[in-house]
Amino acid sequence: MTTLTPDEIFAYVEARESGARTYATAFGAVLQEGHGARIRDGHGVQYLDCLAAAGTLALGHNHPEVLRRVREYLESGQVQQALDLTTPAKYAFLSALYERLPGTMADTFRTQFCGPAGADATEAAVKLFKTATGRRTVLAFHGAYHGMTAGSLALTGNLDAKDPVPSLMPDVHHLPYPYDYRCPFGLGGEQGVQVGLTYVERLLTDPESGITKPAAVFLEAVQGEGGVIPAPPEWLRGLRAITARLDIPLVLDEIQAGCGRTGTMWAFEESGIEPDAVLVSKAIGGGFPLSLLLYHGRYDAWRPGAHAGTFRGNQIALVAGAAALEVMAEEGLVEQAAVKGELLGGLLRRLALTHPEIGDVRGRGLMWGIEIVDPDGPADALGAKPADGDRTRRIKKACLKHGLLLESGGRHGAVLRLLPPLTITEEEIHEVVAALEKAMIDCG
Numbered sequence: 001m002t003t004l005t006p007d008e009i010f011a012y013v014e015a016r017e018s019g020a021r022t023y024a025t026a027f028g029a030v031l032q033e034g035h036g037a038r039i040r041d042g043h044g045v046q047y048l049d050c051l052a053a054a055g056t057l058a059l060g061h062n063h064p065e066v067l068r069r070v071r072e073y074l075e076s077g078q079v080q081q082a083l084d085l086t087t088p089a090k091y092a093f094l095s096a097l098y099e100r101l102p103g104t105m106a107d108t109f110r111t112q113f114c115g116p117a118g119a120d121a122t123e124a125a126v127k128l129f130k131t132a133t134g135r136r137t138v139l140a141f142h143g144a145y146h147g148m149t150a151g152s153l154a155l156t157g158n159l160d161a162k163d164p165v166p167s168l169m170p171d172v173h174h175l176p177y178p179y180d181y182r183c184p185f186g187l188g189g190e191q192g193v194q195v196g197l198t199y200v201e202r203l204l205t206d207p208e209s210g211i212t213k214p215a216a217v218f219l220e221a222v223q224g225e226g227g228v229i230p231a232p233p234e235w236l237r238g239l240r241a242i243t244a245r246l247d248i249p250l251v252l253d254e255i256q257a258g259c260g261r262t263g264t265m266w267a268f269e270e271s272g273i274e275p276d277a278v279l280v281s282k283a284i285g286g287g288f289p290l291s292l293l294l295y296h297g298r299y300d301a302w303r304p305g306a307h308a309g310t311f312r313g314n315q316i317a318l319v320a321g322a323a324a325l326e327v328m329a330e331e332g333l334v335e336q337a338a339v340k341g342e343l344l345g346g347l348l349r350r351l352a353l354t355h356p357e358i359g360d361v362r363g364r365g366l367m368w369g370i371e372i373v374d375p376d377g378p379a380d381a382l383g384a385k386p387a388d389g390d391r392t393r394r395i396k397k398a399c400l401k402h403g404l405l406l407e408s409g410g411r412h413g414a415v416l417r418l419l420p421p422l423t424i425t426e427e428e429i430h431e432v433v434a435a436l437e438k439a440m441i442d443c444g
Helices: 006-016 023-027 064-074 088-098 118-133 150-155 189-205 233-245 267-271 315-330 333-354 389-401 426-442
Strands: 031-035 038-041 046-049 109-113 137-141 172-175 214-219 250-253 277-280 292-296 358-364 367-372 407-409 415-418
Touching: 006 023, 023 389, 046 426, 064 315, 088 109, 088 315, 109 118, 118 137, 118 150, 118 214, 118 250, 118 277, 118 292, 137 150, 172 189, 189 233, 214 233, 233 250, 233 267, 315 333, 333 358, 333 367, 333 426, 367 389, 389 407, 389 415, 389 426
Parallel strands: 137 172, 137 214, 214 250, 250 277
Antiparallel strands: 031 038, 038 046, 109 292, 277 292, 358 367, 367 415, 407 415
């Protein structure tokens, strides 16, 4: 058997994989192994991983307790796949999950196990709330990301992904999101929040708005792919009040921002609201594919088989997910994410003081965005300079040279995004920012 070099392996896969490749092209190497927050490529080069599979690896790579529980399960003789049949693994997972639902949700919510990707949870929610309400319209927000399947893409804001597709799910409308740095109303701050809420309420109550009463409103408490934009708690509370008063289900997409990522178990918890449904995936499977729709029981209008999928009974993910939830609690990782986030945010803001190309630093917990701008460009009414996607791409590439893996997103691809494992150490956080600063210096 011929042993291929890492470069030959990369070339073989690149020649056969689709043009939709993204992370592989940016990384440009064979990912060989990982432990905690560190990974190594086929040439032995090490990196700090602030991508963590787009936030999936909350415990980092190869957490020993998750591996132990999975090995133990694989050797137990229990089933590996079970459709929607009841198993001890499903019971253990649901028990661990429901212990971590806030407020009254543990007493009132039902769970739909979906196909293994988060987008299927979005699709399931659209179907469920259209069925339960008998309505056809769905609302989402500018900058939203809810998946890449046809229905979830219709809810997503990014036009580059939508433009090539001739037809997507109809009756979807997008509303302004409270993006303070580039306020859609040109106001910012508390005034921008209040005007945004007034806009939503007027639209939903205006008999001439042209938009029929929605089956549901979808949103992220912290937008991820849209550029790491946290919604102000007062805006979330106001939106919840409006939708509750008008009997419109509110669906919180926690696929990336949930499971401790933002320093609370669920990103919406900071505001104190209770939504009508929650979309969960990524970190919930402990590194294995798992996707859930959690929703209030009053909307359980489905008939048997109304939403199915072969791999919704992925027992390995249920075992790993239960283990991950327990590790988060035992090691206090959610609380640590809040503390470490203060450190990371402080270091990034300090970096911004000496780098005018950093227009904005924002985030919560261990979910941060650095918006890169053209410091010599004209400022808008709020003082924001033009987004600089080209410079962002150069910085991201230079980060690899300094041993840091991260991703970009947001408008014009001008936001560097940091999603390290919750297990990252304070020493590693200092290393991350030091590498980022070297990359920015390289790029002028």
